[in-house]
Amino acid sequence: MANIEHLTKLKQGASKWLDWLDRNHQPAIDLVGANLQNANLTKAYLVKANLQQADFTNALLCQANLTGANLAQVELIDANLQQANLTGANLQSAYLIDADLVAANLIGSDLRFVQARSANFNSCNLIGTSIRQAYLRQANFTEAKLNRANLSETALAQASFDRADLSGANFFEAELQSASFYQANLYRVSAVSAHLSHSYFYYSNLLEANLRRCDLRWSNLSYGNLQNANLQQAQLRGTNFNKANLTGANLTGANLRGANFTKANLCQANLKDAIVEDVIFHKANLTGTIMPDGTVHY
Numbered sequence: 001m002a003n004i005e006h007l008t009k010l011k012q013g014a015s016k017w018l019d020w021l022d023r024n025h026q027p028a029i030d031l032v033g034a035n036l037q038n039a040n041l042t043k044a045y046l047v048k049a050n051l052q053q054a055d056f057t058n059a060l061l062c063q064a065n066l067t068g069a070n071l072a073q074v075e076l077i078d079a080n081l082q083q084a085n086l087t088g089a090n091l092q093s094a095y096l097i098d099a100d101l102v103a104a105n106l107i108g109s110d111l112r113f114v115q116a117r118s119a120n121f122n123s124c125n126l127i128g129t130s131i132r133q134a135y136l137r138q139a140n141f142t143e144a145k146l147n148r149a150n151l152s153e154t155a156l157a158q159a160s161f162d163r164a165d166l167s168g169a170n171f172f173e174a175e176l177q178s179a180s181f182y183q184a185n186l187y188r189v190s191a192v193s194a195h196l197s198h199s200y201f202y203y204s205n206l207l208e209a210n211l212r213r214c215d216l217r218w219s220n221l222s223y224g225n226l227q228n229a230n231l232q233q234a235q236l237r238g239t240n241f242n243k244a245n246l247t248g249a250n251l252t253g254a255n256l257r258g259a260n261f262t263k264a265n266l267c268q269a270n271l272k273d274a275i276v277e278d279v280i281f282h283k284a285n286l287t288g289t290i291m292p293d294g295t296v297h298y
Contacts, residue, residue: 002034002054010036014044014064021045197235 006029009020021027029049037057041064048068055075064084072092082102089109096116103123111131116139124144134154142162152172162182171191180200190210197217206226215235222242226249233253241264249269257277261284268288276292286297 002032003030006030007034007036010034010041010044011039013040014042018045 010017010031029046031054032050032052034051034054036059037055038059039056040060042060042062044061044064046064046066046069049066050070051074052070053073056079057075057077059076059079061084062080062082064081066084066086066089068088069086070090071086071094072090073094074091075095076099077095077097078099079096080100081104082100084101084104086104086106086109089106091109091111091114093113094111094115096114096119099116099119101119101121101124104121105125106129107125107127109126109129111129111134114131114134114136116134116136118138119136120140121144122140122142124141126141126149127145127147128149129146130150131154132150132152134151136154136156136159138158139156140160141164142160144161144164146161146164146166146169148168149166150170151174152170153174155175156179157175157177158179159176160180161184162180163184164181165185166189167185167187169186169189171189171194174191174194176194176196176199178198179196181204182200182202184201184204186204186206186209188208188210189206191214192210193213194211195215196219197215199216199219201219201221201224203223204221204225206221206224206229209226209229211234212230212232213234214231216239217235218238220240221244222240224241224244226244226246228248229246230250231254232250234251234255236254236256236259238258239256239260241259241261243263244261245265246269247265247267249266251274252270252272254271254274256271256274256279258279260280262280262282263284265285266289267285270290271292272290272294274292289297291297
């Protein structure tokens with residue numbers, strides 16, 4: 001139950017709220033379960049506040065300072081959190097459906113189990129965040145920073161990661177069907193057993209990515225950089241690798257049936273035991289490539 005005095009003062013606006021906090025030597029903020037629907041809390045100071053199970057539906061929290069706040073199970077449906085500071089915040093099981101978090105800072109925050117369908121994380125700082133087992137279908141992560149973020153076992157079908165930095169991120173067993181990674185940086189990303197069928201990786205950087213047992217059927221990796229990537233036992237039926245760089249890539253045991261490697265660079269790649277039925281190798285560079293039967297192509 002929220003502290004009534006705290007709730008009353010906060011509803012008077014960010015400026016009066018901060019003055020009251022200063023006069024009272026910044027007491028621990030208790031707004032558990034508070035009803036703040038449609039509230040204007042732009043630039044509000046809520047550092048380390050206990051906001052668990054509060055309702056911020058349609059609230060304005062632009063540039064609010066929520067550093068270290070407890071936002072577990074909070075409702076932020078259609079809330080505006082543009083440029084908000086959520087560094088180290090606990091957002092476990094929060095509802096962020098259609099929320100606007102453009103340019104928000106969520107570095108080191110905990111977003112496990114969040115419900116955030118169609119949420120807008122454009123240009124967000126999500127470095128080192130935990131977003132495991134969350135529901136983020138159709139979420140927008142365009143130009144977001146997701147270095148070393150953990151998105152394992154998360155539902156991200158039709159999400160957009162265009163031009164995002166995902167270096168070192170973990171997508172273990174994530175659901176990413178029809179997701180878009182146009183010009184994204186996926187250097188050393190780990191997507192073991194991830195579901196990425198019909199996804200778009202045009203001009204993306206997958207240097208040294210771990211895509212073992214990944215499902216990339218009918219995906220478009222044209223012009224992508226997959227140098228030294230691990231695609232062992234991957235499902236690549238109908239995948240488009242047109243002009244992609246697969247130098248030194250490991251494709252052992254992969255299903256490449258109907259894949260397109262037109263003008264791709266497969267120099268020193270390993271295709272041992274791969275299924276290559278109906279594969280298109282038109283003008284591909286196969287210098288030093290280990291073929292499915294174990295022979296080296298020269």
